[in-house]
Amino acid sequence: MRLLSSLVLLLMVASCSAQKAYEIGQIETPNGEILVWLHDETPNHKASFLQLAKDGYWDSLTFNRVIPDFVAQGGCPDTPEGFNDPEYLLEPEFSDKLLHDYGALGAGRDDNPGKLSARCQFYIVQNKDGEHRLDGDYTVFGKVIKGMDIVDAIVNVERDSIDEPLTPISLDVNIISLKKDELQKLYPDF
Numbered sequence: 001m002r003l004l005s006s007l008v009l010l011l012m013v014a015s016c017s018a019q020k021a022y023e024i025g026q027i028e029t030p031n032g033e034i035l036v037w038l039h040d041e042t043p044n045h046k047a048s049f050l051q052l053a054k055d056g057y058w059d060s061l062t063f064n065r066v067i068p069d070f071v072a073q074g075g076c077p078d079t080p081e082g083f084n085d086p087e088y089l090l091e092p093e094f095s096d097k098l099l100h101d102y103g104a105l106g107a108g109r110d111d112n113p114g115k116l117s118a119r120c121q122f123y124i125v126q127n128k129d130g131e132h133r134l135d136g137d138y139t140v141f142g143k144v145i146k147g148m149d150i151v152d153a154i155v156n157v158e159r160d161s162i163d164e165p166l167t168p169i170s171l172d173v174n175i176i177s178l179k180k181d182e183l184q185k186l187y188p189d190f
Contacts, residue, residue: 021177025049025105025142027074028172029063031154034124034147035176036105037187042093045107045141048119050175057120058173065123065163066155070131073108074171075121089116090139098140100131103151105142126155145187 025036038046052058058075065073090107092115100106108121117139124144125131144151158166183190 019179019181021179022183023050023175024145024178024183025053026174026176027147028174029150029154029169031169032147032150034150035145035186036124036142037145037183037190038105038142039095039098039140041095041098042139042141044090045093045117045139048090049122049141052119053173053175058171061171063154063165063169063171066157066159066165066169067126067163068155069127070155071106071123071125071127072151072154073121073123074169075108076118088119090119092117093139093141094136095140100125100134100138100140101143102126102128102130103144103148104130104140105144106134107139107141109138124151126151143187145183 023038025038027034027036038049040046061075063072063074064076065071098104102125104125106123106125107117107119108123109115109117115137125134126148154165154169157169160166178186180190
């Protein structure tokens with residue numbers, strides 16, 4: 001009987017420690033840490049973000065466009081010719097459930113007619129009322145679950161006439177793992 005009780009206890013401990021882990025985007029800046037949930041409804045954008053983060057793609061780049069009551073945008077700088085490297089373009093993944101609410105993580109793009117996303121560029125909606133004029137035109141593929149105070153600070157830095165911060169705000173983008181109970185503390189809607 002004692003052996004059975006020990007075995008049951010061991011199985012309970014093992015099942016608790018084997019709790020599923022979720023991949024979360026971590027954006028470290030000089031201003032602090034931002035954590036982002038990546039939506040399963042946008043599998044190609046999610047996979048792209050995970051791959052670029054794991055490859056260290058953004059780690060030498062900055063938030064290159066910051067506009068109060070609009071967005072903090074980072075990744076690669078806007079270029080006059082747009083984003084024309086097919087390796088860095090993604091088909092849009094629009095969802096009526098994923099809107100440009102405060103804290104939404106979206107994929108940047110130029111004015112291409114196919115609304116193809118630039119894999120290398122992302123933005124975070126900082127307008128507390130959202131930016132719903134962008135719904136259906138730009139792919140929302142995630143949501144900030146920690147650090148909107150950091151985003152609020154980033155968009156309010158001193159910037160030039162093209163909304164680039166005068167002091168660069170560097171990016172260090174990583175993927176971290178959180179267990180369900182840790183995630184629910186940050187993201188109660190999970």
